[in-house]
Amino acid sequence: LVINQANLDNQRSTVQEEKRLRYDNQAYGRTFDTLFDTAYDNFAYKHSTIGSMEDLNAATVQDVAQFFKTYYAPNNAVLSMVGDFKTNEVLAKIEKYFGNIPSQPAPPAPDMTEPKQTGERRKTIDDPLAQLTRLDIAYKIPPSNTPDWYALYVLGEILSTGQSSRLYQKLVREKQVVLQAQAGEFERRGPDLFIGILMVAPGKDPAEVEKLFSEEIERLKNEPVTDAEMAKVRMAIKRGEVEQLEGTLYRASELGKDAVFFNDPNVINTSNEKALSVTKDQIQKAARTYLTEANRTVITTVPKPRAGGAQ
Structure with a gap:
């Protein structure tokens, strides 16, 4: 080079x-x-x-x-x-x-520590390119490929995947306060985030949207998810595994990522089984442990009028 x-x-x-x-x-x-x-x-x-x-x-x-x-x-x-x-x-x-490329001294190990969050954090930003107010509500969670991470992965699927999901049914269809609602985790080697992303409908109050989202989080803590919800997620995981593993590009990418992240390329063969083995009790425990107000960061992105008042 x-x-x-x-x-x-x-x-x-x-x-x-x-x-x-x-x-x-x-x-x-x-x-x-x-x-x-x-x-x-x-x-x-x-x-x-x-x-x-x-x-x-x-x-x-x-x-x-x-x-x-x-x-x-x-x-x-x-x-x-x-x-x-x-x-x-x-x-x-x-x-x-x-083969002729020389090895080098091992690079320093990255610092992946993160102190425990002890209070809610909030920030509002103006965005002149945005058309709608957007709420991002994030909670710190454990690294990927850990038992609690898989429980939160399943929890996110129950919250926001498909029109039968809880956020769609409550916030989009019934209350009509958002146009889109997503929830789920990233996939990090170190401390991860579970994020709810809510696109507030025109004329609706972001505070009401946040309140309704919080009510759904509290419901997860206080009531077990249903058998039907668990069956739906498990079917989606099985279907997704078949669809993803059909492509060589996906398999190559996953093998490389798992080797880098976990020093274990075989995670490609075990991750879905770990997700399928998640129980209702694990989901409820994870929600109670990590989806708390003190562990939450809320970013509100607000449309900012362009010069001259045009949107």
Whole structure:
């Protein structure tokens, strides 16, 4: 790889344009960055992956070269191969094309610690590109591929997947206070977030929407989910497994991710079974443990009138 000032300037401009397109000039483009910055205390989680324009402008050739040497090394990489091939032939080609790349000292282990949150956090941001008010309600939860994470995954499916889900039935259909409602977790190696995303209907009060969402969370804590809801989620998991594993790209991506995240590529064969084994009691316990007011961060994104009053 040729790392020089001309190549750096070229790629810096490319990334800056990507930032403009995907974040700065997108409706709700700042919402997730604001959420992560507010919810987390650890800089590694707070800071946007793409960085700020100031970060990008400050990068030097020396910075980039050292980063490449440290992290883009074979001892810090995973190569996934999926498809119809002869293993011995592929391994020979991998050795031919990659075998002469030298290993480097192992990079420092990332700090994935995060202090316990002890009080609700809130922030409101104006968005001149947004058409609707959006509520993001996030709770800190354990890392992925842990028992409580799987319980919260199933909980999220019950809350928001499909028109029979609780949020759709209550907030979209019955109360008609939101146009869209989602809930679920990310998939992180370290402390994760369970997030409810609610697109407030025109003319409706965000405070009422938040109250109704909180009522559904409390219902999960106080009443077991139904047999029908559990059966629906389990059927969706089984169907999704078949559909996803049909594609070689998905399998290659999952194998690589599981090797990097968990040092265990076999998670691709065990994760669905872990989700299928989740019980009603586990869901209720997880809701009571993590979906609490003190563990909550709320970001309200509000449409901001453009100059001249036009929306």
